[in-house]
Amino acid sequence: MTTSRPAGDPRAPQSEHLVLTGVLTAEQAARTVAGILAVQREDGAIPWFRGHHLDPWDHVEAAMALDTAGEHEAAERAYLWLARHQLEDGSWYAAYADGDPDDVTDRGRETNFVAYIAVGVWHHYLSTGDDTFLDRMWPAVCAAVEFVLKLQQPGGQIGWRRDDDGTPTTDALLTGSSSVHHALRCALAIAEQREEPQPDWELAAGALRHAIRRHPERFLDKDRYSMDWYYPVLGGALTGAEARDRIEEGWERFVVPGFGVRCVVPNPWVTGGESAELALALWVTGESDRALEVLQSIQHLRDPESGLYWTGYVFDDDAIWPRELTTWTAGSLLLAVAALGGHEPTCAVFGGEQLPKGMDPDCCPDA
Numbered sequence: 001m002t003t004s005r006p007a008g009d010p011r012a013p014q015s016e017h018l019v020l021t022g023v024l025t026a027e028q029a030a031r032t033v034a035g036i037l038a039v040q041r042e043d044g045a046i047p048w049f050r051g052h053h054l055d056p057w058d059h060v061e062a063a064m065a066l067d068t069a070g071e072h073e074a075a076e077r078a079y080l081w082l083a084r085h086q087l088e089d090g091s092w093y094a095a096y097a098d099g100d101p102d103d104v105t106d107r108g109r110e111t112n113f114v115a116y117i118a119v120g121v122w123h124h125y126l127s128t129g130d131d132t133f134l135d136r137m138w139p140a141v142c143a144a145v146e147f148v149l150k151l152q153q154p155g156g157q158i159g160w161r162r163d164d165d166g167t168p169t170t171d172a173l174l175t176g177s178s179s180v181h182h183a184l185r186c187a188l189a190i191a192e193q194r195e196e197p198q199p200d201w202e203l204a205a206g207a208l209r210h211a212i213r214r215h216p217e218r219f220l221d222k223d224r225y226s227m228d229w230y231y232p233v234l235g236g237a238l239t240g241a242e243a244r245d246r247i248e249e250g251w252e253r254f255v256v257p258g259f260g261v262r263c264v265v266p267n268p269w270v271t272g273g274e275s276a277e278l279a280l281a282l283w284v285t286g287e288s289d290r291a292l293e294v295l296q297s298i299q300h301l302r303d304p305e306s307g308l309y310w311t312g313y314v315f316d317d318d319a320i321w322p323r324e325l326t327t328w329t330a331g332s333l334l335l336a337v338a339a340l341g342g343h344e345p346t347c348a349v350f351g352g353e354q355l356p357k358g359m360d361p362d363c364c365p366d367a
Contacts, residue, residue, distance in 0.1 A: 017341030031307030044077030045099025090143030156207030178235030205358025
């Protein structure tokens with residue numbers, strides 16, 4: 001297993017796939033990876049940046065990025081942080097100050113945050129082949145999935161949050177449910193690898209996919225947000241012609257040529273995370289050329305000293321905003337570059353062809 005290198009080490013282990021014309025050179029890729037490592041705490045926690053909070057979803061995304069660069073020990077420490085601090089009901093809190101497990105700043109428990117451990121664990125296993133790691137993380141994955149499925153609604157959609165007093169929020173978010181769909185498929189892949197069938201998960205994944213594809217009325221209307229546009233594609237619920245049609249439908253609304261992707265219309269604000277995730281969704285649909293163009297368009301967000309990326313840019317005012325360099329923005333970019341570069345674990349996790357689909361419900365059959 002490759003061990004982590006010191007944060008300032010300019011070498012980039014196993015990172016040929018992180019070199020992409022107009023996006024990253026080998027030296028730049030190494031600096032970005034070092035930037036994430038510099039933020040990671042010794043206990044494995046990866047906050048947005050030091051002094052800000054950690055949320056479980058972005059923590060996993062940054063850990064996955066480390067695996068793309070061969071920093072497997074650091075990634076494993078991130079996953080073990082989750083295993084150590086999982087709550088009795090299988091969840092994690094939504095925010096921890098600077099990654100301190102004893103300093104919780106948001107005691108809600110969000111379903112897409114909780115589910116995403118399955119995506120990261122499967123990605124790490126594919127990156128390392130470490131069966132001992134998979135055995136150790138399996139109970140945490142199972143508990144997380146069971147927490148999430150308790151908030152699945154009769155229509156298949158996933159309620160987005162449970163409050164600290166236990167009160168469930170049954171309203172569903174399309175972005176969050178799409179991410180959960182991806183996580184359920186990765187959890188099923190882990191179950192298959194362990195030869196432990198999970199028929200209830202298969203039914204849940206199928207019902208959720210059907211809700212995303214055929215029942216937009218079951219989700220809160222967040223149509224102004226770019227994540228609601230591309231996440232059904234990125235999460236694997238929409239594929240083929242459906243996925244391509246959805247991308248085309250929202251292209252003019254959300255993509256600002258030369259700057260990146262709007263977070264929300266009509267605001268003149270592009271964000272690096274949404275742009276990199278769109279690039280990954282474009283790669284999923286076979287649009288690698290357009291994915292490259294999107295990634296090239298956000299290089300104005302790169303901080304050359306740290307190798308990290310500013311969260312966003314207000315193009316009407318020519319202003320970086322907010323002035324924060326986030327590990328998850330860098331992580332999303334590295335994952336998109338890794339997919340375009342042919343990194344097999346990343347391609348397998350996001351391409352979806354090798355992931356179990358679950359069982360489609362007998363409802364609203366396709367014509």
